[in-house]
Amino acid sequence: MHGMKQQLTITKEAIDEAALLGGRAMSGGAGAAVYFAGVVRGTEDGAAIAAIEYEAFEKMAERQFGLLFDEMEKRWPVESVRLVHRVGMVKVNQASLWVEVVAPHRAEAFAACQWLIDELKRVVPIWKKPVAG
Amino acid sequence: MNVRVNFYSYFKELTGCGRTEESLPEGGTLHDLYLRLIGRFPKLGAMEKSTLMAVGVDYQPRTHVLKDGDEVSLFPPVQGG
Numbered sequence: 001m002h003g004m005k006q007q008l009t010i011t012k013e014a015i016d017e018a019a020l021l022g023g024r025a026m027s028g029g030a031g032a033a034v035y036f037a038g039v040v041r042g043t044e045d046g047a048a049i050a051a052i053e054y055e056a057f058e059k060m061a062e063r064q065f066g067l068l069f070d071e072m073e074k075r076w077p078v079e080s081v082r083l084v085h086r087v088g089m090v091k092v093n094q095a096s097l098w099v100e101v102v103a104p105h106r107a108e109a110f111a112a113c114q115w116l117i118d119e120l121k122r123v124v125p126i127w128k129k130p131v132a133g
Numbered sequence: 134m135n136v137r138v139n140f141y142s143y144f145k146e147l148t149g150c151g152r153t154e155e156s157l158p159e160g161g162t163l164h165d166l167y168l169r170l171i172g173r174f175p176k177l178g179a180m181e182k183s184t185l186m187a188v189g190v191d192y193q194p195r196t197h198v199l200k201d202g203d204e205v206s207l208f209p210p211v212q213g214g
Contacts, residue, residue, distance in 0.1 A: 038214050054213070057141055057206060061213075063190035085213060097214050117214060123192070125185075125206075126213030127142035 004073040005080035008065050010058055012088040015095040020082065030079045030102050032109035036117065038097035040090050050133035051091045057125040058087075064124045068116060076112040078103045083116070085126060096128075134159055134201035136166060141208035144184075147176040157199060163188065164195035166205060183210050 005025075017037060024033060040052050065083065072078055084098040099116060103109040120126075139152045155169055163186055171178035187206045188197060199205070 055142060056213075057139075057187075057208070060187055060190040060206065121211065121214045123211065124213045125141065125187070125208060125211050127209070128212045129142075 004069070004078050006066075006069045007080070007082040008062065008069075009082075009084040010056055010061060010087055011084065012086070015084050015086060015098045017095065017098060020084070020098060020100070024100070024102075025080070026102050027079060029104055031104055032106040033100060033102045034106070034109040034113045035098065035100035036113055037095045038117075039095050040092050042092045044130040047130075048133045049092065049130040051089050051131040052096065053089050053129045053131055054085075054087045054096060055127045055129070056085070056087045060125045061085075065120070068119050068123070071119075072101075072112050072116055075115070076103060076108040078108065078112050081112075081116070083120075085120075085124075087126070089131065134161070134199065136199055136201070136203045136205050138166070138170065139204065139206045141206060142212075144177065144180070144208055147180070148174040161199050162195060163193055163197045163199060163205065166199060167195065167207075170207070177207070180209060184208075185210065 078101055080102045082100045086096045090096045101109045101113040135154055135156050137154055140148050145151050157165055185208050188203050
């Protein structure tokens with residue numbers, strides 16, 4: 001059973017940050033909402049690119065995100081986590097990742113969010129391929 | 134026993150395929166499978182130190198004993214975010 005609310009979306013669609021922010025839910029005990037958008041840069045290894053194509057092993061990605069969420073819940077008093085990761089073609093300046101962590105205080109919200117992103121880059125089976133401009 | 138093998142990211146280019154099958158004696162490990170695969174796909178061997186392996190949806194060590202029908206995935210370091 002999870003006390004922490006979890007929402008994971010792996011999608012080919014653009015990340016609608018306004019809709020995500022509009023959908024935020026916080027209890028009276030939560031005083032910190034930290035969110036992060038990872039955006040595709042215009043260069044990769046010094047060369048200009050037009051986009052990054054993301055490939056995911058989706059079933060395993062869902063499993064690994066679930067394990068990370070469970071571990072995050074053990075480490076910090078997080079009330080909710082929402083994470084969106086794009087797959088397919090993501091153009092320069094578009095978000096490939098959006099994460100929000102809601103917790104009682106900012107220290108744990110920042111720490112949990114940072115940890116989650118570091119860990120996803122280590123274990124979640126998603127890969128990128130730069131697409132030339 | 135027979136196992137299915139999936140390749141992801143540029144391992145598909147290195148092997149020239151997204152998936153294959155392999156036969157192993159009973160009790161064969163992930164490492165035994167790996168040795169057979171680099172025999173068939175020598176370009177994979179150069180990536181040995183960075184190769185990640187999963188059975189189903191979980192990472193497993195090379196000592197993991199496989200069973201008939203397992204679905205094994207091999208891929209390079211992940212790059213999400």
